[in-house]
Amino acid sequence: MKIVDRIVNWARLKSPWVIHFNTGACNACDIEIVASITPTYDLERFGSLLKGTPRHADVLLCSGPVTRQLKDRLVRIYEQMPEPKFVVAVGTCACSGGVFNGCYSMLSGIDEAIPVSMYIPGCPASPDAIIDGVVKLLKEYEKSLKDKK
Amino acid sequence: MTKRIVIPVGPQHPALKEPASFDVTLKGERVAxxxxxxxxxxxxxxxxxxxxPYLHCVYLLERVCGICSHSHSTCFIQAVEELANVKIPEKASYIRALFGELERIHSHLLWLGVAAHEIGFDxxxxYSWRxxxxxxxxxxxxxxxxxxxxxxxxxxxxxxVTEEEKGQILKAVDILEERTKYYVRVATEEVSFIERLSKVGYISYEDALRLGAVGPTGRASGIKRDVRKDDPYAAYEEIDFDIITDDHCDVYGRAVVRVKELLQSYSIIRQLIKKLPQTPLSVNVPKNIPAGEAVSRYEAPRGEDIHYVKSNGTDKPDRVKLRAPTLANVQAVAKMLENGNFADVPIVVAxxxxxxxxxDRMIVAANDVLSEKENRMTWKQLREFSINWYKKNKGVDFSKIKKSDKHI
Known part of the structure; x- marks a missing residue:
């Protein structure tokens, strides 16, 4: 591996920038995501930062089972993100549709619209679970880089 | 003449936590x-x-909104209990009120943080999220x-709620009260906070009343309305508290109302804990609910929440209809933003x-009754259409009811 690639990988692992998109959730997972970046839990100590635009982000945190109205929007946001990109489905309904299964304006889960790298169940997923998920995701990515070498 | 520009905001936007979309037409810096x-x-x-089934509906309706989940489930259950003609034990009504107030505290503190974020006061x-x-x-x-x-x-x-938990609630309320007093000081003394929020998103008492603003939005314009006092549910009849109003009519007023409501909530919780009676927790309700209709009201942190339930004698409801407080308040936002600065849009919406x-609703356009040239209905046409529809399908004649022009 070239030294430039090494630096890029190191930076990527130490500063995962996150974008949050609500794909039809009930706000519960969204407030838990915001709670995880505020002082008590402080996700930012892992170098992550909540960004406003998909073009700056490495990780897409999605909450909600994807309403039909939002599906195209979600795909567009996913396509705007630079490679390598990761999608994290936060909450049971983002993983499988959960309590909303059978409602007419819903897909059942994020993975029906875009590929998902990490599932965090819970209704809502607690901040501890979200932090655990993001850290595990980074570890997996680090491992896959080592395997490549 | 100044050129008009349309700026799309959303559905994915840094200032919005939820997927909503606005098309803002600007005339210079001003919102047209x-x-x-x-x-x-x-x-x-x-x-x-x-x-x-009704019990599953409770879980589903709780997830209408994750912030006021207790509000929606209580409001629905109140309607179902009215249909089933059940009186809940006194202790249950106290615990429902207790959770309602804890929810109000978490929602108002959350709002304070979000509003501060929108004005750049991170x-x-x-602080408030901590x-x-x-x-x-x-x-x-x-x-x-x-x-x-x-x-x-x-x-x-x-x-x-056990004795040990009671002690922990009171201890937490003491900590929160001390912190809230600090926020009251921030709201009344911090110059940058006051200057930024004063005269932003102004809506007069008359306009707020006409557009049907509810909850803290209405109370900040001087509308003294609170379901907890007007139509007491749960245990609120036996609790002493004030309705907080304010006459600033702007975003600053709304912040002051919410912060002062926090102090009221602490006092309510203390009274609830003190008076908590010793009765059973619940009564048995038959699975099949008798046929009928019921409407229930609840003062959610954002305002008045209304649920309508129609039952048909089985274990599943025939129709559930809910009107969340934001639907009542969102009408007022357009008025608040009239001639305001574009930079004020996020904070006024927040x-x-x-x-x-x-x-969020689904809108179905009644295309079949429209001619090809017209692509929208006027108010008069819509009224005629609904009168004819009810006459034909339900056999009800609404044409004699006089239409009021006052509120349109």
């Missing part, structure tokens, strides 16, 4: 027109309730989950504490 596009978060919950965001964790821990302790506590069952509550997951 705003078009709200809703429906991104529409999940079809009302329809979903029709195929589910220190206050971090303090919010005190009440979240309390909810986790009492119910087992931080959000969506599902403490209600049809006929009462599922969880008691000031009503919008919850689009409560609000």
């Amino acid at each position: 027109d705003i078009l709200v596009k809703v429906g991104y978060n529409h999940r079809g919950i009302e329809k979903g309730c029709e195929g589910r 220190t206050l965001l971090m 303090d919010r964790e005190v009440v979240m821990d309390l909810l986790a302790l009492l119910a087992g989950n931080r959000v969506n506590y599902t403490v209600n069952v049809i006929g009462g509550v599922r969880k008691d 000031a009503i504490d919008p919850c689009f997951s409560c609000t």
Whole structure:
């Protein structure tokens, strides 16, 4: 591996920038995501930062089972993100549709619209679970880089 | 003449936490027109309730909104209990009120942080969210989950408050009260806070009344209305508290009302804990609910929440209809933004504490009755269409009811 690639990988692992998109959730997972970046839990100590635009982000945190109205929007946001990109489905309904299964304006889960790298169940997923998920995701990515070498 | 520019905001936007979309027409720096596009978060919950037993509906309706989940489930259960003609034990009504107030505290602290973030005051965001964790821990302790506590069952509550938990609630309330007094000081003394929010998003008493603003939005314009006092439910009849109003009529007024309501909530919680009676937690309610209709009202943190339930004698409801407070308040936003600065759009929208997951509807245009040239209905046509529809399909004649021009 070239030294430039090494630096890029190191930076990527130490500063995962996150974008949050609500794909039809009930706000519960969204407030838990915001709670995880505020002082008590402080996700930012892992170098992550909540960004406003998909073009700056490495990780897409999605909450909600994807309403039909939002599906195209979600795909567009996913396509705007630079490679390598990761999608994290936060909450049971983002993983499988959960309590909303059978409602007419819903897909059942994020993975029906875009590929998902990490599932965090819970209704809502607690901040501890979200932090655990993001850290595990980074570890997996680090491992896959080592395997490549 | 100044050129008009249309700026799309959303559905994904840094200032919005939820997928909502606005088309803001600007004339220079000033907002000339705003078009709200809703429906991104529409999940079809009302329809979903029709195929589910009442107990499952409680879980589904709790997830209408994750911030005021207790409000929606209590409001629905009140309607079902009215249909089943059940009186819940006194202790259950106290515990419902207790959770309602804890929810109000967490929602108002959350709003304070979000509003501070929208005006670039991130220190206050971090402070208020740090303090919010005190009440979240309390909810986790009492119910087992931080959000969506599902403490209600049809006929009462599922969880008691033990003596040890009572002590912890009182201790947490003391901490929160001390912190809230600091926020009252910030709201009344911090010059940058006052200057930024004063005269922003102004709506007069008359306009707020005409547009049907509810909750803290209405109370900040001097409308003294609170379901807890006007139509007491749960245990509020036996509790002493004030309705907080303010005459600033702007975003600053709304912040002051919410912060002062926090202090009222602490006092309510102390009274509830002190008076908590010793009765059973719930009564048995038959699975099949007798046929009938009921409407229930609840003062959610954002305002008045209304649920309508129609039952048909089986274990599943025939129709569930809900009107969340944001739907009542969102009408007022266009008026608030009239001739305002573009930079004020996020804070004015945030000031009503919008919850689009409560609000989003599906719109079906009645295309079959329209001619090819016309692509929209006037108010008069819409009225005629609805009168004819009811005459034909339901056999009800509404044509004699006089239409009032006053409120349109």
